[in-house]
Amino acid sequence: MEPYPLEPFRIKMTEPVRPTTREERERLLQKAGYNVFRLPSWSILVDLLTDSGTGAMSQEQWAALFLGDEAYAGARSFERFQAAVQDYTGKRFVLPVHQGRAAEKILAQALIQPGDTVISNTFFDTTLANFLFRGARAVELPAPESHDFESDAPFKGNVDLAALEQTLQDLKRRGRRVALFTMTITNNTRGGQPVSLDNLRRTAEVLKAYEVPFHIDACRASENAYFIKKREPGQESRSIAEIVRESLSFADVVTMSTKKDGLANVGGFIATDREDLYREFSQYLVLWEGFLTYGGLSGRDLEAIAVGLKESLEESYLAYRIGQVAYLASGLREQGVPVYWPPGGHAVYVDAKAWLPHIPREQFPGQALVVALYREGAVRAVELGSLMFGKEKQVERELVRMALPRRVYTQRHLDHVLETFGRLAPERHRLHGFRIVYEPPYLRHFLAELAPVAP
Numbered sequence: 236m237e238p239y240p241l242e243p244f245r246i247k248m249t250e251p252v253r254p255t256t257r258e259e260r261e262r263l264l265q266k267a268g269y270n271v272f273r274l275p276s277w278s279i280l281v282d283l284l285t286d287s288g289t290g291a292m293s294q295e296q297w298a299a300l301f302l303g304d305e306a307y308a309g310a311r312s313f314e315r316f317q318a319a320v321q322d323y324t325g326k327r328f329v330l331p332v333h334q335g336r337a338a339e340k341i342l343a344q345a346l347i348q349p350g351d352t353v354i355s356n357t358f359f360d361t362t363l364a365n366f367l368f369r370g371a372r373a374v375e376l377p378a379p380e381s382h383d384f385e386s387d388a389p390f391k392g393n394v395d396l397a398a399l400e401q402t403l404q405d406l407k408r409r410g411r412r413v414a415l416f417t418m419t420i421t422n423n424t425r426g427g428q429p430v431s432l433d434n435l436r437r438t439a440e441v442l443k444a445y446e447v448p449f450h451i452d453a454c455r456a457s458e459n460a461y462f463i464k465k466r467e468p469g470q471e472s473r474s475i476a477e478i479v480r481e482s483l484s485f486a487d488v489v490t491m492s493t494k495k496d497g498l499a500n501v502g503g504f505i506a507t508d509r510e511d512l513y514r515e516f517s518q519y520l521v522l523w524e525g526f527l528t529y530g531g532l533s534g535r536d537l538e539a540i541a542v543g544l545k546e547s548l549e550e551s552y553l554a555y556r557i558g559q560v561a562y563l564a565s566g567l568r569e570q571g572v573p574v575y576w577p578p579g580g581h582a583v584y585v586d587a588k589a590w591l592p593h594i595p596r597e598q599f600p601g602q603a604l605v606v607a608l609y610r611e612g613a614v615r616a617v618e619l620g621s622l623m624f625g626k627e628k629q630v631e632r633e634l635v636r637m638a639l640p641r642r643v644y645t646q647r648h649l650d651h652v653l654e655t656f657g658r659l660a661p662e663r664h665r666l667h668g669f670r671i672v673y674e675p676p677y678l679r680h681f682l683a684e685l686a687p688v689a690p
């Protein structure tokens with residue numbers, strides 16, 4: 236098992252967590268329609284639903300909140316935010332948004348026409364939904380090694396370059412327009428796996444030849460850069476900041492939810508060097524988010540993000556963060572739980588169908604595991620399988636993701652997760668599947684209601 240990393244901080248403020256009984260959790264599950272998005276957070280002991288907006292801010296971030304300039308236009312907080320984003324991305328034009336999907340909506344409106352194709356290493360769910368909502372067809376081309384759950388390949392988040400070239404050629408021959416290519420770094424729905432600098436560079440070359448705009452979804456660009464520094468030949472002596480900037484230099488447009496590597500509880504941005512795109516995005520920003528200098532955020536949020544972006548580049552922080560993920564993943568692997576290997580940047584991914592082979596896909600084995608983790612240990616994880624994606628695409632594996640909030644949980648919390656799996660293991664053949672009793676047309680996993688299927 237990987238050693239637990241030493242935290243490069245100490246704790247100054249605490250948030251109480253209330254213990255609950257199994258009966259209480261069973262009642263809450265029923266009330267929530269067995270959808271853990273509908274559970275109250277007070278009933279959760281270790282919340283690994285997402286790493287998005289759930290991190291702990293540093294003392295520097297809390298201090299920065301007091302500097303918030305809440306002017307509607309021209310706030311000083313925006314200047315600090317803009318400078319921080321320019322520094323992080325190396326891009327000139329910066330538009331703040333209230334969270335990542337707002338950036339995706341603006342991008343979709345500006346670049347996608349109904350019937351266009353969009354291509355990616357793999358889209359995140361909100362990105363995919365926003366692009367499909369505009370009438371696009373989506374093609375995902377993850378690297379072949381990403382299908383292998385076991386191998387130690389260093390950059391399983393890469394796009395399959397040969398397939399990309401082939402797809403672009405075919406679409407061109409058929410006279411079909413490609414609106415954009417999205418590289419998601421790290422690749423959230425593929426094990427949180429990194430994308431190499433080499434893959435980014437070559438992708439940019441291919442896209443240039445076909446005149447397709449290159450979009451980078453940079454939610455976890457700092458974590459991605461840490462993997463590049465550790466694994467890519469020739470990168471070991473560069474700073475994380477330099478690697479992030481070079482990674483993003485290949486993109487025409489960068490979007491980021493600063494709820495992830497922005498180390499903030501809210502926010503996001505669009506950044507580009509292209510003035511034509513900046514002007515077009517600006518119109519939609521004013522229409523949907525707010526004026527150019529706040530984009531749906533308060534001045535104090537802009538301040539916290541400006542500090543957080545910088546902190547995410549500290550190597551001691553990233554070593555701790557990625558070490559924590561490796562600790563949990565290796566602990567589960569030692570118990571025989573099938574986890575995606577090597578561990579990714581922000582989360583551990585379990586192949587629920589492999590662990591619960593008796594539950595058919597149509598009965599959502601991932602959700603069965605998610606429900607069992609909560610019932611047994613008040614641990615909240617999230618399904619990334621047929622419930623989340625079954626309507627939009629062919630799902631390869633029924634995954635359950637446990638995402639680690641940044642700077643929040645201790646070793647004992649993670650040991651509690653390991654123990655919960657340990658207690659479930661001998662009983663797991665008794666777990667049963669679920670059926671959907673209500674679902675909305677888009678992003679159904681957030682709002683769906685389920686019922687147990689009798690064993």
Ligand code: F0G
Binds near residue numbers: 337454503
């Ligand atoms: N892109 C990626 C790769 C993401 O992981 C997310 C959010 C978004 C875009 C959208 O950002 O939530 O600020 O609107 N991911 C969270 C998660 C929700 O749990 O992985 P948002």
